[in-house]
Amino acid sequence: MAIFQQILFIAVVATTGYLLFKRILRIRNNIKLGRKTDRFDNKSERWKNTLLIAFGQKKMFKKPIAALLHLGIYVGFLVINIEGIEFFLDGLFGKHRVIARFLQGINMTGFYTVTLNIFEFLAVIVILSCVFFLIRRNILGIKRFDGIEMTHWPKLDANLILIFEIILMFAIMTMNASDQILQSRNVAGYPQTGRMIFSDIFASPFYQNLSTPALIIVERVAWWIHIIGIFAFAIYVTYSKHLHTALAFPNTYFANLNAQGKIQNMDEVTKEVKMMMGMPVENEESTNGNEGEIPRLGAKDVNDLSWVNIMNAYSCTECGRCTSQCPANLTGKKLSPRKIMMDVRNRAEEVGESIAKGGKGLEDGKSLLGDYITKEELFACTSCNACVEACPVMIDPLSIILQMRRYLSMEESGAPQSWNAMFSNIETSFAPWKFPPSDRFKWADELAKEQENADENK
Amino acid sequence: MEDKNLYKVPTMAEMAQNGESPEVLFWVGCAGSFDDRYKEVTKAFIKILNKVGIKFAVLGQEESCTGDPARRAGNEFLFQMQAMGNIQVLNGYNIKKIVTACPHCFNTIKNEYPDLGGNYEVMHHSEFLQQLINDGRITLKEGGAFEGKKITYHDSCYLGRANDVYEAPRKVLETLDAELVEMKRCKTNGLCCGAGGAQMFKEPEKGNKDINIERTEEALDTGAGIIATACPFCMTMMSDGVKNKEKEEQVKVFDLAELIAKNEKL
Ligand code: SF4
Numbered sequence: 001m002a003i004f005q006q007i008l009f010i011a012v013v014a015t016t017g018y019l020l021f022k023r024i025l026r027i028r029n030n031i032k033l034g035r036k037t038d039r040f041d042n043k044s045e046r047w048k049n050t051l052l053i054a055f056g057q058k059k060m061f062k063k064p065i066a067a068l069l070h071l072g073i074y075v076g077f078l079v080i081n082i083e084g085i086e087f088f089l090d091g092l093f094g095k096h097r098v099i100a101r102f103l104q105g106i107n108m109t110g111f112y113t114v115t116l117n118i119f120e121f122l123a124v125i126v127i128l129s130c131v132f133f134l135i136r137r138n139i140l141g142i143k144r145f146d147g148i149e150m151t152h153w154p155k156l157d158a159n160l161i162l163i164f165e166i167i168l169m170f171a172i173m174t175m176n177a178s179d180q181i182l183q184s185r186n187v188a189g190y191p192q193t194g195r196m197i198f199s200d201i202f203a204s205p206f207y208q209n210l211s212t213p214a215l216i217i218v219e220r221v222a223w224w225i226h227i228i229g230i231f232a233f234a235i236y237v238t239y240s241k242h243l244h245t246a247l248a249f250p251n252t253y254f255a256n257l258n259a260q261g262k263i264q265n266m267d268e269v270t271k272e273v274k275m276m277m278g279m280p281v282e283n284e285e286s287t288n289g290n291e292g293e294i295p296r297l298g299a300k301d302v303n304d305l306s307w308v309n310i311m312n313a314y315s316c317t318e319c320g321r322c323t324s325q326c327p328a329n330l331t332g333k334k335l336s337p338r339k340i341m342m343d344v345r346n347r348a349e350e351v352g353e354s355i356a357k358g359g360k361g362l363e364d365g366k367s368l369l370g371d372y373i374t375k376e377e378l379f380a381c382t383s384c385n386a387c388v389e390a391c392p393v394m395i396d397p398l399s400i401i402l403q404m405r406r407y408l409s410m411e412e413s414g415a416p417q418s419w420n421a422m423f424s425n426i427e428t429s430f431a432p433w434k435f436p437p438s439d440r441f442k443w444a445d446e447l448a449k450e451q452e453n454a455d456e457n458k
Numbered sequence: 459m460e461d462k463n464l465y466k467v468p469t470m471a472e473m474a475q476n477g478e479s480p481e482v483l484f485w486v487g488c489a490g491s492f493d494d495r496y497k498e499v500t501k502a503f504i505k506i507l508n509k510v511g512i513k514f515a516v517l518g519q520e521e522s523c524t525g526d527p528a529r530r531a532g533n534e535f536l537f538q539m540q541a542m543g544n545i546q547v548l549n550g551y552n553i554k555k556i557v558t559a560c561p562h563c564f565n566t567i568k569n570e571y572p573d574l575g576g577n578y579e580v581m582h583h584s585e586f587l588q589q590l591i592n593d594g595r596i597t598l599k600e601g602g603a604f605e606g607k608k609i610t611y612h613d614s615c616y617l618g619r620a621n622d623v624y625e626a627p628r629k630v631l632e633t634l635d636a637e638l639v640e641m642k643r644c645k646t647n648g649l650c651c652g653a654g655g656a657q658m659f660k661e662p663e664k665g666n667k668d669i670n671i672e673r674t675e676e677a678l679d680t681g682a683g684i685i686a687t688a689c690p691f692c693m694t695m696m697s698d699g700v701k702n703k704e705k706e707e708q709v710k711v712f713d714l715a716e717l718i719a720k721n722e723k724l
């Protein structure tokens with residue numbers, strides 16, 4: 001029996017490892033579809049951000065209650081997974097609680113007891129937080145959990161993960177409870193752990209009356225549910241908005257450090273404008289003759305975006321804080337910054353999937369612009385940065401919107417009529433309105449006249 | 459009738475001709491030059507500059523659109539043409555320090571011109587006014603026109619979130635000895651007036667409400683009689699909003715510089 005479990009365990013680990021490796025590789029390749037951008041400067045500030053915003057969850061605390069509950073799940077998730085080490089070793093060696101045994105050997109059972117009680121305490125917190133989140137999401141009718149982009153799958157995804165967490169925590173409690181009863185009956189193979197308070201109080205009563213063989217089955221089943229649960233969770237996460245549990249960290253590290261109002265300069269345009277204006281062009285690189293392929297101006301598809309934009313999309317938690325602050329969305333326009341992020345991710349997944357299958361990839365006749373994101377959405381943005389400010393994991397939806405506008409304006413001449421008029425006003429009158437340039441300084445004359453009139457009236 | 463009181467508007471060209479250079483260049487911006495309402499702000503700021511006796515200059519006819527709306531609407535070529543033209547003029551005059559009453563010009567010159575060879579110390583007029591206050595050149599006046607009046611300040615996105623300027627405008631308003639009331643959404647959570655990102659130059663997309671109406675409602679909810687702004691586009695949007703709500707008798711929209719100028723009886 002034990003050897004069978006051991007073999008099964010190793011098979012499960014190997015399968016998980018393989019699937020996970022493939023998924024991570026795919027996501028990495030999808031992110032690398034994006035263009036290069038330099039985010040490797042300023043290491044100390046980047047680490048500071050990562051510590052404060054990713055580990056410290058600083059931006060979450062704009063909504064204190066959600067932040068506390070989320071913190072509960074996050075800390076619980078991180079800490080309880082330490083126990084995963086023992087699970088792993090047990091599975092590998094076909095033993096039960098190897099660490100407990102080891103600690104017993106060096107007279108440190110007390111340490112084990114305290115640690116497990118902390119884990120159990122956190123498990124209770126996680127269960128309570130998840131239940132609250134489920135209620136909030138499904139019953140309280142909070143607006144930011146709705147929206148056109150919140151279709152069947154994103155909604156299901158959000159609920160599934162919460163239910164998943166609850167099941168995992170229940171499995172731990174069940175395992176510990178049945179284990180303790182078995183210990184009290186001095187069944188061989190169940191080393192003393194000391195009292196695990198929460199499972200003893202809340203779970204033990206349900207199992208007290210079971211026979212020893214039945215209890216062993218309960219304990220084993222709970223163990224397997226937990227370990228398979230963790231592995232399944234790991235794979236599931238890569239398809240889910242819960243990828244943020246991993247990507248929030250690099251995403252914060254590589255976030256934009258410039259003033260939020262600054263728009264990235266297009267160096268390829270600078271070169272051309274300088275030549276047009278007869279100015280010297282520095283570091284001329286075109287000597288290596290890469291004339292053939294002129295990169296597209298702005299972004300039409302995911303590969304025109306930067307890799308940070310695509311990583312942003314994979315890090316999105318779909319929390320909707322951005323959309324709930326977006327002035328365009330608040331007033332009923334089609335634009336939703338969350339949808340922009342979800343669209344980028346979906347398109348990157350589609351392209352990646354197609355490439356992996358030997359398909360047409362980016363040349364599949366579709367593109368981010370048009371098939372996912374419409375002009376109407378892009379034109380509704382006021383570039384107010386409310387979405388950027390609101391995002392707890394430092395995502396920048398505005399950067400994507402602006403790059404797509406660039407494509408529309410410069411490659412497609414697809415800007416709205418009134419913007420084209422504004423462009424030609426700037427070209428001819430050097431102001432966005434159609435005033436004769438000679439009127440620019442008239443206000444000074446007006447001021448002088450007003451002053452004279454005022455003096456005369458004295 | 460000596461024109462002792464006449465407010466002077468020295469141009470950079472004149473100054474350069476006399477071999478002089480200003481402490482600061484006042485970048486007026488297109489709205490400040492052409493928009494009838496915002497020209498009043500320009501004039502108010504000129505009066506303040508004259509009053510405190512700072513050596514300043516304007517570019518006059520040599521000024522040109524910074525290119526902000528073109529860039530935000532996606533026309534990078536046009537933006538860079540404008541930017542490089544302006545940088546040539548500014549660098550030609552060896553300008554070091556710039557102040558402007560437009561957060562869009564402020565953001566563009568401060569954050570975006572350096573990539574194209576334009577490096578200046580750039581201040582928004584709210585920061586500039588705050589400095590004048592800190593230096594004691596503008597002081598709190600008891601019994602001024604705004605004493606005890608309720609004023610609410612609308613954060614401009616390009617000043618606030620874009621450049622983290624939240625305190626300066628509020629410090630300026632404090633010198634009026636007025637009662638400053640905040641809107642539901644303010645500072646980092648401030649709601650856009652709806653005009654940024656080149657929206658000023660097009661009709662809004664389809665929706666169920668105009669953004670400036672939403673924002674104006676929030677401003678009116680504070681019960682303030684004055685909505686203070688620090689941006690030409692916010693000024694237009696909020697004024698239109700107040701008009702739309704038929705409240706223009708009770709509620710006025712003023713720029714910070716206008717409020718200070720009025721308080722100083724300029
Ligand atoms: S920057 Fe654009 S997308 Fe983001 S909140 Fe403002 S209007 Fe919405």
Ligand code: SF4
Nearest residue numbers: 316317319320322391
């Ligand atoms: S972009 Fe940020 S704020 Fe918006 S849904 Fe995603 S994680 Fe939430």
